[in-house]
Amino acid sequence: MTSPNDDRDRFDWRAAEADLAADADVVDLDAARLRRSPGAADGGQGSHFDLPLDEQPSPGGVLVDPPVSKSSRQAPIVPTWLSGWHNLRHAAKHAAKVTGYRAGFHALRSPWYAVQAGFWATVGVFRLSGRLLRWWWVLEQHSLRQHAADANDPQMWLKLHREAKSTRAWRAFVLIAAAVTVLCGGPLAYALAPWWTVVIVVVAAVAGLAHIGRPADRPIITPATVAGRFRRINPDIVLRAYYAAGLGHPDKPHQRVEFGSTMARDASGTGSQVSIDLPYGKTFDDAVKARGAIASGLDVAISQVFITRDPTSHRRHTLWVADKDPLAQGAGRTPLLKCKPTDIWQPAPFGLDERGNKVSIELMWSSILIGAQPRQGKTFAARLLALYAALDPYVKLTVLDGGGKPDWRKFALVADRCAFGLAMTRDGDPAEIVLEALREIKADVQDRYERLSKLPVDVCPEGKLTRAIARDPKYRMPVRMVVLDEFQEYFDLGEISKEIAALFVYLVKVAPAAGVMFVDATQRPSGIGAGQVAQQFISFRDNHQVRFSLRTGSWQVSDLVLGSGAYSEGFDSSTLLPSYKGVGILRGASDATPTVRTYLADADDAEKILIAARKLREVAGTLTGMAAGEDIARASRDVLADVRAMFETGERGMQWEDLADRLAGRLPEHYADITAESISAQVRAFGVRSVDVKRSGKALKGAKVEDIDTAIARRQTG
Template sequence: MTAPDDDRFDWQAAEADLTDAPGAEVVDLDDARARRAPRPRPAAGDTHFDMPLDESPQRGGMLVDPPPASPSGRRPILPAGWSGWRNIKHSVRQAAELAAYRAGFHALRAPWYAAQAAFWATVGVFRVTGRQLRWWWVAEQTGLRQAAADANDPAMWHKLHREVKATRAWRGFVLTAEALTLAIGGPIVWATAPWWALTAGAGLAVAYLAHVGRPDDRPIITPATVAGRFRRVNPDIILRAYYAAALGNPDKQHQRVEFGSTMARDASGTGSQVSIDLPYGKTFDDAVKARGAIASGLDVAVSQVFISRDPTSHRRHTLWVADRDPLAVGAGRTPLLRCKPTDIWAPAPFGLDERGNKVSIDLMWTSMLIGAQPRQGKTFAARSLALYGALDPYVKLSVFDGGGKPDWRKFSLVADRCAFGLAMTRDGDPGEILLDALRELKADVQDRYERLSALPVDVCPEGKLTREIARDPRYRMPVRMVVLDEFQEYFDLGEQSKEIAALLVYLVKVAPAAGVILIDATQRPSGVGTGQVATQFVSYRDNHQVRFSLRTGSWQVSDLVLGSGAYSEGHDSSTLLPTYKGVGILRGASDATPTVRTYLADQEDAEKILIAARKLREAAGTLTGMAAGEDITRASRDVLADVRSLFGPGERGLQWEDIAARLAQRMPEHYADLTAESISAQVRAFGVPSVDVKRAGKALKGAKADAIDTAIDRRKTA
C-alpha cells in the first residue's frame, strides 16, 4: 500500500496509539482497497489511511481470529484456541484458572470492599440529597437572572422569576411525593418483602450510592489483573517511522513505502507484524542498518523491533514490533532440573527466542563458540550445554576452565578429564593435563576414522559414527564432548601453547565429524598470542560452526564472535543492553539467527544435575577417568599412542628417524633426547615390526600405522 498525498495524510493520527488494554488490532488493507476501488491494487496516491481501525475480540491474550498463516491468505474457520480437543481443553483450563484466581483475589478483599462501600454510600446519600436540592432550587437559572439585573432588563428578570417560581413549585411537589413514598412505602416493603428481595434491593442501593459517593479516581474494587500498556502499531506510525529513517519519500510516487500484507497481531499475541515493501532500489540491508531509526520513529526501544528477510524479494521484509521488551524477561530455569537422562543425538534445550519460541541446538557434528564481555552469562550458556551432555551417560566429557572459576569445578563428578585454572594442583599441571587430553583425543580421532572405514556397510552405512555404534561398548567410540572456558588462556602458556594451539586447530577442523563436540567460550576473541600461535588462535576461532554472542563492547568484536558478515546482516551483539543477562545472538545453528534468552542453571542447579548425572553413569558403567578416581598422570608415556598421533592424513608409514624427530619436537619434555634406535626398541617391544618405509626415494626402517593400530587394539583387549 502506498502512502497518501500529504493533503490527505493525517500525521496527528500517528500520536493516538496508546491503549490501556492489549486489544488486538487488525487492519485489513485488502478490504480497504476493495472498498475504494474495483482494481486489485489501487494506483499510487489513491489510497489513504482515513479508515477506522478494526478491533478484533481477544480472549486470554490470544486473537479470536488470528492472522492468516496459509499462503492462500485464508483465516481458519475455527479460532486457534478452539481448534482441536487439546486446544479446547487448554483454553477452558486457562479460562477456569483465570476465573478461580480472580475469585480468590476478590474473596480475600471482600471485607475491605464492604467497608469502603458503606463509607462511600454514606457520602453518596449526602451527594444525592444535594443534587435533589439543587434540582429543586433550579440553581442553574441564578446566572440568567443576574445577567438580566446587570443589563437593567426588569421584564426579563420578572419573566425568569415567574418561571423559576413555577418550576420550584412543581419540583417541590415531586420531592414531597418522593419523601412520602420513602416514609410510608419503606416500612411496608420492609415488613412484607421476602429476605432475598430486601437483600438484593439493599445491595443495589448501596452499590449505587457508593458509586455516586466515591471520587472518580478511587475505585472500590481493585482489578485482579492489570492490562498491559503498549504502543499500538498502525499504518500511520509505520510510514512515519520509515520515512523518518530515510527509507522512502512520500512526495515521490516511486519512493513510497508499501505494505505487502495485512497488518495484524502475531499469533502469540505479544506484538504486531506486517510485511513491508521498500521502494525500488532500497534493500533489506538498508532496513537492517536503519533499525535504530525505525525504532525511534515507532517510539519504542530498539530491542522491540525485529526485521526478518522475506525470501520472495530483497526489498521486502517482515517487521515485527513487540508490545514490551521481550529480552528483559528471563527464560526461566533449565528443564534439565528434571534430572532425566538426555540423548546427545537429540537437540539440547538452550532457551527462548524473542517471540517466546523454544530454541534447541543440535550438538552432534558441531563445534560452538561462545563469546561475550565478562559477567554477561557466557559461562552459564556454555555450562547449560555441558550439563545436557553430562546427563547422557554415554557421552565422554572433558572440561577445562582457563579462568579457574568455581562454576565448573563440580564437573569433576562426571568428567573423564578436567582441570581448572593454570596453577599447579594435586592432580598436576593443568596445562599438561590439557595437553595430554588433547594428544589422546587426536589419537582417538585418527583411530576412529580408521576403524569406521573398516566397519561393514550394514553396521556403518555412511562411514560415519552412528548412535548404535557410539553406545555399543564393543566399538569403544562414545560421543565425546570437550568444553573449554576462557580458552584464550591456553594460547598464552609459553612453549606449551604451540602444541596446544596445533592440537586445537586440528581438532576443531577434523574432530566434529568423528563424534567429538567442541564447546568453547572466551571473553577475548582476538589479540591472543604471538607469531604462529596468534595465527592458530584465529584459525581455531574462525572454524567453529555455531556462534553465540552475548553482549560485546563493539560491533567489531561482535563480528569476531558471530563470524564475518554478521554485522552486515543486522546482527550486532553490542546493541544488547547491559541489563540483559544470558541474552545473546545465535548464528549458525539454523537458517534463522534468533536472539536467545538462555535457560538459567545456577551453581546449586548445576550441582544437583551433576549428582544425578554421576548416578546415571554409575548405573550405566560409563564413569571413567578422573571422575572414576583413575590416576591419569603418567610417569612414563604411552609410546604407542604418542607415535600413532604423529601420522598425518594419508601417511601409512614413518621412518624411525622421522618418528624420533617429531616426538622430540612436539613433546620435548618427554622425548628431548630420543634417538631412532631407542624409539625403535620401545615400539618393537609391543610387537610392532620394523619394516622398510620409503620416503623421498630412500627406504629406511620404520613402522606402519596399521601395525601400531593392531598393537593398540591387542593391548586394549588383553
C-alpha cells in the same frame, strides 16, 4: 500487545474470557487498499488508524484478513464458541473458572470495600450538595453575562439576568420538592417497604455517593484480573509504522510499501505476521536498522517486533509482531532431565525461539562460542550442551574451567580430563593439567587423521569419521568434546600461556573435522594478554562456526561474539534486557538467526543428569581418565617449562634448593628424587646462568626468572 510489565505470576483469566468473546472484527487487506485518499488515483492506501485497544488477542491461528469475497461480508450466525459441543463445553468451563475466581477475590476484600464506600459516600454528600447549589444558581450563565457587561450591552445583560432569575426559581422549586420527597418519603418507605428493598436502596445510594466522592484515580473495587495491553495489528497500522520509519512514502509513485501476503495470525496464536515488499531501492538492511522506529509506529515494544529475511528478494521480508514480549517467559526445564541416553550425532535441544519453536544445535563438526556479561546465563548455556554430550556414553569429555566456579565440579563424575580454576589442587597445577590435556588432544587429532586416511573406503568413505567408527572401540576414535569456560584466564598465565594459546588455535581450526568439538564460553570476548598471545586469542575467538551471545555491554562487543557483520544485519545482543536471563542470539547454527530462550538446568538438575550419565558410561564400559580414577601422568617433561611454572608472581629469582623442593612437591611423577645439584645441572644445560639469589638475607646459588624466559624464547626461535 501485552505490556512486558504485566503480572505473569497471576492466572491469566483474560485469556479465559477471550474464549467466551464473540469473534473480533477483521480488516481485509483488499478493502484496506481500496480506502484511499481522494487524490490517490494511482493506488495509494488510505488510513484508518483510530482503532481501539483490545484486551487480549483472539486465540488460535486465525487469519486477521480472511480471504472472503467482497460481496459476502456477513459475520457467522453462530459464534465460534457456540459452534459444537466441544467449544460450548470449553467456553462453559472457562466461564465457571472466571466467575469463581472473581467471586473469591472480591469476597475476601468486601469488608475493605465497605469501609472505603462509607468514607467516600460521606465526601460524596458534600460534593453532590455543591453541584446542586451551582446548578440552582445557574453558574453556567455567568460567563455570558460577564461577556455582555464587557461589551457594554445592557439590553443583553438584562435579558440574561431575567432568564437567570426565572431559571433559579424553577430549579429552587425542583430542589425543594426533591428534598421534601426524600425527608418525608424516606422514613415512610423505611417503615412500610420490605427490608430487602431498603437494603438495595441504601446500597445503591451509598455506591452512587461513593462514586461521586472518590477521586478519579482511586477506584474502590480493584480489578480481579490484570489485563495486558493488546493492539490489533492491521494493514493500515503496519503502513503507518513503515512510513513513519522513513521506509517509503504513500503519495509518491514507486515509493509505497506493499504486502506480499495476507496478514494472519501465526499457528501458535502468539502474534501476527505479514510479508512486506519495500519500495524499490529499499533493502532488508534498511528495515532492520529501522526496527525501533517500526516498533514505535506499531505502538509496541521493540522486543515484540521481529524481521526475517525473505530469500526470494532483498527488498522483501516477513514482519512478525508478538502479542506480548516473548523473551520474558522462560523456556522451562531441559528435556535432558529424563536422563535417557543421547546421541551426539543428533541435534542437542537448546531452547525455544521468540515464536516458541524448539531450537536445536548440531554439535558434530562444530565449535561453539558463547559470550556475555557476567550473570546472564553464559555458563548455564555452555553446561546445557555439555550435559547433552555427557548423556552419550560414547563421547569423551574434557572440561576445563578457568574461573573455578562450582558449576562444573560435578563433571568430574564423567570427564576424562578436568581442571577447575588456577589454584594448586591435589590433582596438581590446573594450568599444567590444561596444557597436558591439550597436548594429548593434539596428538590424538594428528593420529586420527593419519589412521582415517588409511582405512578402506567401504569403512571410512571420504576419509571422514563416521558414527560406526566412533562407536567401535577397536578404532579408538570416540567423539570428543572439549568444554572451556572463562577461557580468557588461560591466556594470561605468563610463559605457559604461549603454548596453551598456540594449542587452542590449532585445535579449534583442525580438531572439529576429526570429531573433536569445542564449546567455549567467555565474558571477555574483546581479548586479553599482549603481543603474540593477544593475537592468538583473536584467532581462537574468530574460528568458531556457531556463536551464541547473551546480553553484552555494547554493540561492538556483541559483534565480537556473534561475528563481524552481525550488527549490520540487525543482530545486537546489547539490546537484550538485563532481566532476560539465559536469552541470547544464536548465529551460525542454521540459516536463521533466532533469539533463543535456553532451557534451564540448575545445579541440582546437572547433578542428577551427570549421575545418570556416569551409570550409562559404566554400563557401556566407556568411563575413562580422571572419572575412572586413573592417575593421569604426563607422557614427558619439559624441564625449562616446569621450572618457569614454579616461579610465583613477582618472584625474580629462586635458589636451586627451593626450586628442587617445589618441583618434588608439585610434580612428583617426574621430580620426586630431584636435588638442587641435579636441577641446577639440567637447567644450566640450556644456557641459564647460576647466580646468587638472596633469601632471608642469605645468598645462595640459583636462577633468575629473566634468564629462564630468555632460554625458552631462544629455544622457540631456534
